[in-house]
Amino acid sequence: MKPLERHESRLPSPVYEARRCLEQDLHFHNRSQTITIEPSEDGIILTGTVPTYYLKQMLQEVLRPLHFRVENHVHVVSATGLSDIDAR
Secondary structure, three states, X not given: OOHHHHHHXXXXXXXXXXXXXXXXXXXXXXXHHXXXXXXXXXXXXXXXXXXXXXXXXXXXXXXXXXXXXXXXXXXXXXXXXXXXXXXX
């Protein structure tokens, strides 16, 4: 193994970096446990729920500086029962 390859394997994963960013952000500090972050081929996939469309958009904005693709599959479910999830 070349020295560079060994160093690259120690780089933080996109999932770790994304979780760290959310934990440090004031909007998600106590709310990040409602968001699941999974790796994808070229970035991460977000799932879970937030109470407002504003927070759904803020997820992407908070993670933008990380420079990898974010698939935002988070649903908006408010305390009043309104939701973007299709009724089945």
